[in-house]
Amino acid sequence: MGTPDFIRDIRATAGHQLLLLPGVTAVVFDDAGRVLLGRRSDTGKWSVIGGIGEPGEEPALTAEREVYEETAVRCVAERVVLTQALKPVQYANGDRCQYVDITFRCREVGGEARVNDDESLEVAWFDVDALPPLSEFSLFRIKQSLTDGPTWFARTPDA
Template identity: 50%
Template sequence: MPTPDFVLSLREKIGTDLLWLTGVTAVVTRGEGDARELLVVRRADTGALTPVTGIVDPGEEPAVAAEREVLEEADVVAVAERLVWVQALPEMTYPNGDRAQYLDLVFACRWVSGQPAPADGENTEAFWASVTDLPPMSDDMRRRVEAGLADDPQARFQR
């Protein structure tokens, strides 16, 4: 589902006013070394290539949200292994006028099972890409992927 029910309910009350939401980015990899691959999806709304992203439901643990989004959007089971980056994204306005700003939590995730497929209509493609030859992505998404691929044991924080 593109917009969670709780967001639709909030929108009934606040209209298009700015809504602060928590989002997750799941940087899912499988394999090792030069054979390491990244799970990539093509968004149905913009056509952009990205890692899996989504919104944390009220009361949901963020790592669980990342794992849920990967399964819902790409039909892949993954385990969130570590938080790699915390950042407040710029305010955005959707085509319908809704305004939102996200606290984005980027997780490095490990593939467990499943072959990528666009599972819920939010994406038109889901596939593995070599980490040594990634497809074109926005600078923002590329930075999220780089954080997820890095071996740094500590999360990055914007200041």
């Protein structure tokens, strides 16, 4: 899926200015402890599953929806793993966005992993000790999802 209609509507009046957008990441585990990954069509690299919420949509439901849309796997968001304001990005068309990511640990509850939209080239389950090359973004989220620790968040020291 490309740019959602509601973002296109905002861009019609906001132009390329920086937009702060809610994002979610879903780290999905099956009963065998494997993690679900997709190989992204935009970069060709393996990654955890993620996306942005629709207006009024709860973040946990966004995570569950994104997983299904991209992988045909049904899951349930179990807990918030981390929250993080990501560095701003600028797209080739000049649009600038900064995403605030909420990462959820999710449990697979049905479906068969397969490419389910145009955002992925491949979809597969991986043992956590046999992951394909991943970005630090994905690795950190998987690592945090494997702990029982409190929700991770960054804190900027007072100036």
